[in-house]
Amino acid sequence: MRLAVLDKGHSFGAKLMFGMIRLFSGQRVVDAVKLVMYRPEFYGNPMKRITHEAMRGPSAWSVGDRELMAAYVSKVNGTEFCIKAHSAVAGRAYQDDARVSATLADLDTAPISEPLRATLAMLGKLARENTVDAGDMRAVLAAGASRAQVEDALAVALAFNVTDRLADAFNFAVPGPEAFASGAKFLLARGYR
Amino acid sequence: MADITEARKGVVARILEGEGKASREQRKAAFDNAGLSEPLRTLIEKVAKSARTVTDQDVAAVRAAALSEDQIFELVVCGAVGQAMRQHERGLAALAAAAERV
Numbered sequence: 466m467r468l469a470v471l472d473k474g475h476s477f478g479a480k481l482m483f484g485m486i487r488l489f490s491g492q493r494v495v496d497a498v499k500l501v502m503y504r505p506e507f508y509g510n511p512m513k514r515i516t517h518e519a520m521r522g523p524s525a526w527s528v529g530d531r532e533l534m535a536a537y538v539s540k541v542n543g544t545e546f547c548i549k550a551h552s553a554v555a556g557r558a559y560q561d562d563a564r565v566s567a568t569l570a571d572l573d574t575a576p577i578s579e580p581l582r583a584t585l586a587m588l589g590k591l592a593r594e595n596t597v598d599a600g601d602m603r604a605v606l607a608a609g610a611s612r613a614q615v616e617d618a619l620a621v622a623l624a625f626n627v628t629d630r631l632a633d634a635f636n637f638a639v640p641g642p643e644a645f646a647s648g649a650k651f652l653l654a655r656g657y658r
Numbered sequence: 659m660a661d662i663t664e665a666r667k668g669v670v671a672r673i674l675e676g677e678g679k680a681s682r683e684q685r686k687a688a689f690d691n692a693g694l695s696e697p698l699r700t701l702i703e704k705v706a707k708s709a710r711t712v713t714d715q716d717v718a719a720v721r722a723a724a725l726s727e728d729q730i731f732e733l734v735v736c737g738a739v740g741q742a743m744r745q746h747e748r749g750l751a752a753l754a755a756a757a758e759r760v
Contacts, residue, residue, distance in 0.1 A: 467717050468717070468730060471727075506672075507732065508673065511668045511669040511672045511673075512739075514668060515662050518662050518665055522661065524660050525659075542709070542710070587749075592745070595707075595741070596745070596748040597749055598752050601752060602752045602755070602757075603756045606756060619749040619750060620662045622745070623662070623666075623742050623745070629709065631709075631735065633709035633712060634705045634712045635734070
């Protein structure tokens with residue numbers, strides 16, 4: 466973590482919670498949690514409302530689909546922490562890690578639905594080029610995604626285009642697979658609130 | 659459908675208009691990635707366009723320019739949220755344009 470305040474500057478209550486997490490999960494608190502728990506009234510609390518609604522709110526996309534979008538956007542952004550974190554959640558939600566790794570390895574041949582494939586391609590372009598055009602969106606709609614599904618996917622991308630930037634700018638440490646497995650279990654049970 | 663309209667407004671209002679250690683002018687400039695002076699300009703440009711290339715030196719330079727860690731925290735958050743919001747708006751605009759002609 467690049468800023469010492471994000472690593473060690475938390476309130477007494479937050480530090481107490483970190484101790485409890487460590488006690489019950491056997492894992493150190495990951496930097497993503499440290500970020501949202503630092504001065505949470507400034508960033509963490511208002512941002513969690515976007516992330517939770519995008520990832521767990523009502524949607525025609527499954528939770529696994531949305532976690533896969535989070536992992537895919539993070540892959541395009543090159544953010545290792547978030548790729549691993551959300552691949553773990555998507556794999557657990559789908560009960561299919563192979564589908565997740567195949568999608569991240571090669572979108573064109575991945576065993577996923579056409580609407581999801583086209584949506585991921587559009588989200589990838591948006592992350593990479595900072596913009597998309599009407600033609601890109603027509604391709605997604607033509608592949609069978611509804612307008613509401615595209616809006617839901619854009620909400621997921623918004624959350625992770627913020628989070629990925631912060632993970633990279635603040636240089637989140639990347640823990641081992643046990644930490645991500647434990648995090649995935651928590652995020653599936655509780656969401657992002 | 660998920661509805662993030664109010665939550666989106668809430669984040670932007672809080673980070674730009676709420677209490678902070680950095681000035682509101684500076685937070686807005688970081689959000690817009692416009693009108694900043696060095697070395698903050700370089701840090702926020704990287705946060706917006708290629709966050710994975712941010713280095714310890716980029717952050718150290720801003721700290722050496724007398725910004726506190728709390729101010730850097732706020733300004734990096736504003737830079738990240740600003741760029742992601744612009745991407746989101748462009749996505750929604752493209753969708754609206756596509757839906758009109760379907």
